[in-house]
Amino acid sequence: xxxxxxxxxAEKLCRLLSDMTGQTVSEGRRWRIESSLRPLxxxxxxxxxxxxxxxIERDPGxxxxxxxxxxxxxxxxxFFRDIGVFRTIEQSVLPRIRDAAREKxxxxxxxxxxxxxxxYSLAMMLKRMGPMWDDWRISIHATDVxxxxxxxxxRGRYTQMDMQRGLPINExxxxxxxxxxxxxxxxxxxxxxxxxxxxxxxxxxxSGLFDLILCRNVLFYFPEETKRAACARLAAFARPGTxxxxxxxxxxxxxxxxxxxxxxxxxxxxxxxxxxxxxxxxYASETLAS
Amino acid sequence: MPxxxxxxxxxxxxxxxxxxLESLHLQVDEAGDGREALEMCDASxxxxxxxxxxxxxxxxxxxxxxxxxxxxxxPPKVIFCTTENGVDYIRxxxxxxxxxxxxxxxxxxxxxxxxxxxxxx
Numbered sequence: 427x428x429x430x431x432x433x434x435x436a437e438k439l440c441r442l443l444s445d446m447t448g449q450t451v452s453e454g455r456r457w458r459i460e461s462s463l464r465p466l467x468x469x470x471x472x473x474x475x476x477x478x479x480x481x482i483e484r485d486p487g488x489x490x491x492x493x494x495x496x497x498x499x500x501x502x503x504x505f506f507r508d509i510g511v512f513r514t515i516e517q518s519v520l521p522r523i524r525d526a527a528r529e530k531x532x533x534x535x536x537x538x539x540x541x542x543x544x545x546y547s548l549a550m551m552l553k554r555m556g557p558m559w560d561d562w563r564i565s566i567h568a569t570d571v572x573x574x575x576x577x578x579x580x581r582g583r584y585t586q587m588d589m590q591r592g593l594p595i596n597e598x599x600x601x602x603x604x605x606x607x608x609x610x611x612x613x614x615x616x617x618x619x620x621x622x623x624x625x626x627x628x629x630x631x632x633s634g635l636f637d638l639i640l641c642r643n644v645l646f647y648f649p650e651e652t653k654r655a656a657c658a659r660l661a662a663f664a665r666p667g668t669x670x671x672x673x674x675x676x677x678x679x680x681x682x683x684x685x686x687x688x689x690x691x692x693x694x695x696x697x698x699x700x701x702x703x704x705x706x707x708x709y710a711s712e713t714l715a716s
Numbered sequence: 717m718p719x720x721x722x723x724x725x726x727x728x729x730x731x732x733x734x735x736x737l738e739s740l741h742l743q744v745d746e747a748g749d750g751r752e753a754l755e756m757c758d759a760s761x762x763x764x765x766x767x768x769x770x771x772x773x774x775x776x777x778x779x780x781x782x783x784x785x786x787x788x789x790x791p792p793k794v795i796f797c798t799t800e801n802g803v804d805y806i807r808x809x810x811x812x813x814x815x816x817x818x819x820x821x822x823x824x825x826x827x828x829x830x831x832x833x834x835x836x837x
Binding site for chain 2: 504506509510586587589590591592594595596598599603604
């Protein structure tokens with residue numbers, strides 16, 4: 427099977443993805459649907475995407491629908507992805523957060539964390555920054571809509587190819603152990619990060635306010651109205667001065683967000699300092715209504 | 717345009733690496749062993765060396781040790797690119813002065829990320 431999915435079949439699968447995650451697949455990326463679902467078809471002995479849809483419709487709330495959605499999600503991730511952004515976080519954002527902090531508590535949320543490399547990169551970076559964080563309480567929480575991705579993230583075991591993409595060799599030597607053909611991340615780094623399978627549009631296991639939120643290459647997959655809702659959710663967990671990091675090319679223009687661009691820092695936004703820091707939920711409704 | 721010297725005794729690997737590196741807008745030269753690479757460095761020092769480990773005449777590790785003895789004011793960045801993927805090999809390369817390490821097989825994303833890490837891209 428090599429041909430792209432017929433239009434009506436792709437449409438049904440896109441609707442399933444949208445219903446369960448809020449994400450859409452642009453016309454230009456629909457060719458990926460068939461290839462991403464091919465392993466699932468093989469594993470289930472199904473001969474076509476139409477057969478998959480029929481099986482899902484026979485058991486709408488069953489595991490097959492979740493597995494199909496999971497297969498269609500983009501799990502692309504790498505350590506220190508877009509290294510320039512990580513340098514900015516290390517050299518500018520984190521020092522600013524530290525200087526402005528009222529207590530020695532640093533809370534970071536990685537929204538759309540996929541298989542964990544981004545969150546672990548931050549943990550390794552904080553270790554590398556050394557004594558300046560020694561007496562701080564640090565919490566990194568990472569979420570992704572895919573339970574399978576979160577399970578991979580929790581394990582902290584990566585293939586050689588995963589390791590090659592973005593991970594500096596000194597970090598590999600310091601924090602990883604070879605296990606057969608794979609590499610296992612140390613408990614010291616793993617224990618710095620907590621994970622939960624949560625949809626950005628309804629993050630039930632996320633609580634409190636964060637100093638730094640990373641939501642990179644996530645908004646890209648949402649239609650305009652859903653982007654507004656997602657921005658509102660991010661804002662609900664921000665205090666004035668919270669930094670938000672987006673992916674390259676992602677912008678908040680026209681989304682009614684309370685985050686404003688840091689003109690001197692590429693891809694970095696900051697929650698409006700003029701906003702009232704109390705009752706964070708208020709921001710969600712305000713932004714949704716705006 | 718950054719200048720990269722690809723050092724590998726395999727013509728195929730050199731060809732693949734050249735294709736990727738040129739797509740990343742690097743100027744590429746090739747050497748088939750460490751001795752030839754040293755001669756080319758002495759003639760024109762590259763910004764970065766993509767270096768195989770096991771080669772005839774002079775290995776990658778011996779090349780790196782010879783390069784270190786030159787006490788260059790601006791030494792090239794050195795990225796080992798080898799099938800040797802054990803921790804002992806990686807540590808030996810780093811101890812000898814390698815800046816990064818690529819385990820074969822590699823792809824464009826891998827080389828691009830390593831070149832970014834060493835500051836060439």
